[in-house]
Amino acid sequence: MNEIVISILLVTGSFFMLVAGLGMLRMPDLFLRMSCSTKAATIGVGTLLFALALYFANLGVATRALATIGFIFLTAPVGAHRIGRIAYLVGVVLWEGTIKDELKGVYPADACLPFGQECLIPDMDAPEVKSKIEEEKP
Amino acid sequence: MILQTTIYFIVFPLLSLTLVLGFIRLLLGPKLPDRIIAFELIAITSAAIIVVSAIANDQAVLLDVASAWAIISFLSVIALSFYIEKWRGRP
Numbered sequence: 339m340n341e342i343v344i345s346i347l348l349v350t351g352s353f354f355m356l357v358a359g360l361g362m363l364r365m366p367d368l369f370l371r372m373s374c375s376t377k378a379a380t381i382g383v384g385t386l387l388f389a390l391a392l393y394f395a396n397l398g399v400a401t402r403a404l405a406t407i408g409f410i411f412l413t414a415p416v417g418a419h420r421i422g423r424i425a426y427l428v429g430v431v432l433w434e435g436t437i438k439d440e441l442k443g444v445y446p447a448d449a450c451l452p453f454g455q456e457c458l459i460p461d462m463d464a465p466e467v468k469s470k471i472e473e474e475k476p
Numbered sequence: 477m478i479l480q481t482t483i484y485f486i487v488f489p490l491l492s493l494t495l496v497l498g499f500i501r502l503l504l505g506p507k508l509p510d511r512i513i514a515f516e517l518i519a520i521t522s523a524a525i526i527v528v529s530a531i532a533n534d535q536a537v538l539l540d541v542a543s544a545w546a547i548i549s550f551l552s553v554i555a556l557s558f559y560i561e562k563w564r565g566r567p
Contacts, residue, residue, distance in 0.1 A: 345482040348528065352490035355524055359497030362517050368510055371501070375517045383520055383546075386527045390539060393479075399536045406543040410520075413546075417516065417553040424557050425509035 344389050351385030354378050367433035368425055376418040383410055483532045491528065494521045512556050519549030 361374025384407045391403040426441055498521060501514040523545045530538035 341479045345479055348482060348487045352487045355494045355521055356490045358517060359494035362501045363497045372513050375513055379517060379520045383524050386524050390527050390531055393531050394536050399539060402539050410546055413550040417550055420557045421509055421512055424560050430507055430509055
């Protein structure tokens with residue numbers, strides 16, 4: 339009985355990992371791919387670790403497994419957010435089917451200059467950056 | 477018995493297929509951030525393979541390896557994004 343439950347959990351987790359891989363290959367855009375890899379892979383690894391905690395049925399192992407689940411649930415969105423922000427600033431093009439781009443007009447258009455120039459996130463509170471954003475607004 | 481069969485005939489092949497798909501994206505990825513997220517997927521799939529190996533071999537110690545692996549992959553992703561931020565020019 340216990341083995342059947344653990345098997346179901348394992349198959350579910352590996353299926354979610356496969357969905358993450360498929361989305362990584364098939365999605366048209368960096369940001370869609372990133373959402374696939376973080377959501378599906380986080381759920382998949384969480385399910386696999388839960389199956390491991392059920393298999394060993396030991397307090398120490400279960401605590402470590404739950405701590406690892408919590409760590410992955412906390413850190414995967416942080417990494418994804420950071421890469422997404424940097425990718426947007428560096429000029430990764432969005433998919434042509436994108437409906438809403440909420441960051442459009444938030445950063446100045448020359449936040450990241452062509453090759454050989456400075457490429458830093460601008461200080462958004464500086465007055466010259468603020469006036470430039472106001473000028474570029476449609 | 478049923479657990480071993482499931483692991484060796486369903487779970488490991490699915491996870492290996494995920495690794496292959498991640499490597500394909502690592503080769504194709506047009507820009508550097510695409511490659512970084514493909515690397516992130518490969519790292520987290522390796523952690524999942526280590527977790528499943530812990531069940532298959534009945535070794536609870538491998539869970540520590542998996543958690544350390546997850547920590548190191550998170551740190552490497554943060555470091556790579558930091559260096560893209562400080563890098564001059566588009567990738």
